Structure formats: C-alpha cells, structure tokens
Amino acid sequence: MIPTVKTVQTIARAYQQICTGEEPWIALGNFRNAWYGYAKDDRLALVSDPITEPEPNTIHTRRWGAFCAASVEFLCDRYGFPCPEWVYHPRYVLTIPWWPEYASHLTTRVQLMRTTPAPFSQRHIFCGNRLYQNKYEMSAWAQEARARGMTNPGEIFRYARQKEISIHGG
Amino acid sequence: MKAEDIENYLSQLGQELLKRGIEEPIHLLLVGGAYMLLLTTTPRNTDDIDIFWLEEEEGLQRALRPLQESVIAVAEANQIDPNWLNYMTQLLMYDLVIVPEGNLWKTFGPVHIYAPPQEYILALKIFAGRDKDIEDCKILLKQGEISSRQQAQLLLDRYILPDARQNNAETIARSLDILYGKQRQQPAINDGVEP
Numbered sequence: 216m217i218p219t220v221k222t223v224q225t226i227a228r229a230y231q232q233i234c235t236g237e238e239p240w241i242a243l244g245n246f247r248n249a250w251y252g253y254a255k256d257d258r259l260a261l262v263s264d265p266i267t268e269p270e271p272n273t274i275h276t277r278r279w280g281a282f283c284a285a286s287v288e289f290l291c292d293r294y295g296f297p298c299p300e301w302v303y304h305p306r307y308v309l310t311i312p313w314w315p316e317y318a319s320h321l322t323t324r325v326q327l328m329r330t331t332p333a334p335f336s337q338r339h340i341f342c343g344n345r346l347y348q349n350k351y352e353m354s355a356w357a358q359e360a361r362a363r364g365m366t367n368p369g370e371i372f373r374y375a376r377q378k379e380i381s382i383h384g385g
Numbered sequence: 386m387k388a389e390d391i392e393n394y395l396s397q398l399g400q401e402l403l404k405r406g407i408e409e410p411i412h413l414l415l416v417g418g419a420y421m422l423l424l425t426t427t428p429r430n431t432d433d434i435d436i437f438w439l440e441e442e443e444g445l446q447r448a449l450r451p452l453q454e455s456v457i458a459v460a461e462a463n464q465i466d467p468n469w470l471n472y473m474t475q476l477l478m479y480d481l482v483i484v485p486e487g488n489l490w491k492t493f494g495p496v497h498i499y500a501p502p503q504e505y506i507l508a509l510k511i512f513a514g515r516d517k518d519i520e521d522c523k524i525l526l527k528q529g530e531i532s533s534r535q536q537a538q539l540l541l542d543r544y545i546l547p548d549a550r551q552n553n554a555e556t557i558a559r560s561l562d563i564l565y566g567k568q569r570q571q572p573a574i575n576d577g578v579e580p
Contacts, residue, residue, distance in 0.1 A: 305450040310442045312476040319552040321513065324477050339476060 223261065224249045226283050230266040233279045243286070250290060251351040258296055262287040265301035274311075281307045281338045288334035289347065312339040353379065386431050386469070388422050392491070394434070394459055394469060399494025401455035410497045411448050412439035414487050416474060416506060418521075424490070424500050427524050433471040437484050439499060474509075481549035482509065503529055508544040511537060511564070514556040519563050526564065534565040 224245040232242040249261055266283050269276055284307035291298040318324050318341070327341040335342055356375035365371050386394075402411070417435025421427040438445055460467040475484075487499035507525045510518040531537055541550060541557060550557065562568065 305446070308449060310445045310449070312479060319548065321477065321481070321553050321556065328473065328477065341476075 223254045223257075225261050225264060226287055227264040227266050230279060230283045234269045234276050239279055239282075243283075246286075247347065258290075258294065262291065262296075263299050265299070268306075277306075278309065278313050278340075281309050281313075282335075282340055282342075285335040285338045285340055286347070289332050292334065293347075307338055309339040312341060314341050315343075386419075386422075386433070386465075391419055391423060391431075391434055392493075394463065394465070395491075395493040395496055395498065397459045397462065398455050398470065399492075399496045401458045402451060402495050405451040405455060407448065407451050407455075407495050409444075409448075410492075410495050411444075411452065412497050412499060413437070414439050414484065414499045414501055415490065416501065416509060417471075420500065420506055421521055421524070425503065425524065425528055427521070433466065433469050435471050435474050436498075437475040438472060439484070439486065478509070478512075478549075481546055481553075482512070483544045483546065485544075504531060504540050505544055507531060507537070508540040511541060511560040512545050512549075512553065512557060514553075514560040519560060522560065522564055534561055534568065537561060537565065 224242075226246055229242040229246040233239045246261070249255075250258060254261055266280055268280055272280075284302040284304070288298050288302045290296075314324060314327070318327055324341065327343050328336065330344045331341045332344055353375050356378040357371050359378075360371040360374040363374075365374060414437040415423065415434070416437055417433075418429065418431030419434040422429060422431050440448060456470045457467050459465075460469055485501050485505055487501040490498045490500040492498070503525060507522060507529065510522045510525070526532070531540060538561070545553075545557075558568075
C-alpha cells in the first residue's frame with residue numbers, strides 16, 4: 216500500500232525531527248527514502264511545506280534548516296520539479312560556513328568547494344557532491360543497462376556510474 | 386581587472402546598495418590579488434576582488450542579500466563575472482586565521498574598504514601556498530621587512546591559528562622552503578653517534 220502524505224517523511228517532518236533531537240542522517244535518510252522510493256510519484260508534496268524553525272534557533276537548527284532548504288533546491292533542480300519559494304529565504308544562507316569536521320586541511324576545503332553543488336555552496340554548506348547519490352537509481356540504471364544488452368558487470372557498472380555522474384555531478 | 390576597474394566597480398556597488406536602501410556601512414577587508422594591485426606596487430591584473438567580512442553576524446545577515454543582489458547588478462551592467470567580489474577566501478579560512486581590523490582605505494557609499502597590514506597578506510599567502518601565492522610572496526618580501534624564515538614563522542604564529550598551522554604544516558613548510566631555502570636539520574644532542 217502506498218502511504219498517504221500524512222505519514223510519509225516530508226522535508227518539514229524530517230527537520231522537525233532533527234530539531235527535537237533525532238539524528239539528522241536518520242531523519243534525512245528517511246526523507247531520501249521517500250524521495251527516491253515509496254513516495255517518488257508525489258515528490259512535490261514532500262517538499263512544498265516550509266520547514267518551521269524552533270525558538271531558540273541554535274547553530275545546530277540553523278545549519279540543518281539551511282541544509283534542508285539546499286536539499287530541496289538540489290533535488291528539485293536535478294529531477295525537474297518547480298522549487299518551492301520558501302527555500303530561497305535569506306535566513307537559509309549561513310553567515311558562518313559549515314565544513315565537515317574532517318576538512319581541516321586547506322586543500323581538502325578547496326576540493327569540497329569545487330565539488331559541492333551550488334544549492335549547498337550558495338548557502339555556505341560545503342559537503343561535497345555525494346550526499347544524495349542513492350541505491351535506488353543505481354539499481355534502476357543497472358537494469359536499464361541490461362535491457363540495452365550489456366552483460367559484462369564492469370560495463371553495467373560503468374553505465375550506471377555514468378548516469379549517476381550526469382545527474383549528481385560526481 | 387585593473388586598478389581603475391576595481392575602484393569603478395566598487396563605486397557602482399555602493400550606488401546599487403544605496404538604491405536598495407542600505408545606508409549603514411558595510412565593512413570589508415581587502416585581501417588577495419586586488420590588495421596586491423592596489424596597495425603594493427605590483428604590476429599585475431586580478432580576476433576578482435577578494436574580501437573578508439568585518440561584520441558581526443547580525444550585520445552580515447542583514448547585508449548579505451542586498452550585497453549579493455548589488456554585486457550581480459554591477460556584474461550585469463559591466464558584463465563581468467558575477468563572482469567579481471569574492472569572499473570565498475574567507476569561507477575557506479574563517480576558522481583558520483585571525484582577521485585583523487585593518488585601516489580604512491576608501492569608502493564607496495556604504496561600502497567601507499579596509500586594508501590589512503602587508504605582513505598579513507604575506508602570512509595568508511604563505512599559508513595558502515599555491516604557485517601564484519608564492520610569486521606574490523616574493524614580491525611582498527622585496528617590499529617588506531620580513532627577511533628571515535624565523536620572522537616569517539612569527540607572522541604565521543600571529544595570524545594563523547595553532548590548529549590550522551599544525552594541520553597545514555606541510556604546505557607551510559613547502560612555502561617557506563621555496564622562499565627561504567630548505568631548513569637544515571638540527572643535529573640531535575647526544576644521539577650516541579660518533580661524528
């Protein structure tokens with residue numbers, strides 16, 4: 216049975232969970248499962264409601280708010296959906312940039328700056344370009360490769376990887 | 386971009402900000418190639434104007450959107466890169482370096498441009514360590530008073546935060562080796578090896 220929008224993991228729901236203490240990658244991972252998997256036919260409904268920031272709005276909740284806005288812009292752009300207006304609000308641009316903890320070396324940061332998709336980097340989040348790659352698509356592209364007559368596993372992987380690069384840029 | 390272009394674009398930026406109702410000063414610190422061009426006697430062009438924000442977070446939040454819009458308006462009017470005013474260096478280094486206040490250099494409407502000491506630019510460029518940074522270091526060294534590796538190390542100690550110096554030690558050592566020659570290994574004391 217396809218779940219209703221009330222029960223699926225919208226971005227607003229994911230953000231609310233993050234604000235109430237959920238591990239961000241779990242909340243966003245569940246959103247990603249909805250986007251790529253069980254609710255992919257209703258993607259607009261997953262992102263149309265704006266996120267609601269808590270009071271007080273801490274560094275943690277500001278960062279993840281910006282991250283959610285960037286994710287919505289990124290996914291809508293990649294998959295050809297109109298992007299909801301709320302993501303463009305300037306409060307979702309971080310005044311203090313956000314680097315991964317491992318990025319203490321300048322050359323690592325330069326590399327991340329080069330590879331991070333614009334919806335994230337314009338909000339000063341430098342996370343690289345591999346966050347929204349997903350197993351659902353890799354599996355579908357592998358099937359597509361087989362349907363085109365490819366049988367060599369290496370060739371199938373290269374086909375799927377090429378599709379991945381064309382959509383996600385890395 | 387030549388020196389006169391830079392002042393022209395900054396002047397237009399000030400006007401665009403005024404059009405958007407921004408009258409409170411926006412304080413920016415000039416770094417990078419534009420600093421070299423305008424504040425040292427370096428015969429070179431630059432692709433963009435590198436700046437650091439000197440605003441507190443609240444002021445920055447207020448100014449960011451109108452500033453970004455104004456930068457784009459100037460870019461469109463002059464057919465130049467929309468990143469002509471570039472704060473990427475600050476995004477890269479904000480938690481790695483000290484940002485000095487600098488001295489007020491010029492104002493363009495609400496845009497107040499500050500200049501750091503030349504030795505600060507030298508420290509940043511040693512820290513960044515790309516080939517073009519090293520070339521700029523050579524120019525700065527000719528014009529300044531930092532003549533030894535030890536003096537350069539003191540500058541780095543002053544402006545680059547300790548963790549950043551440690552995490553980027555290889556890059557810094559490479560820069561210093563190029564500028565001052567390889568550092569000689571200090572002989573270990575009483576290492577048991579006969580001379």
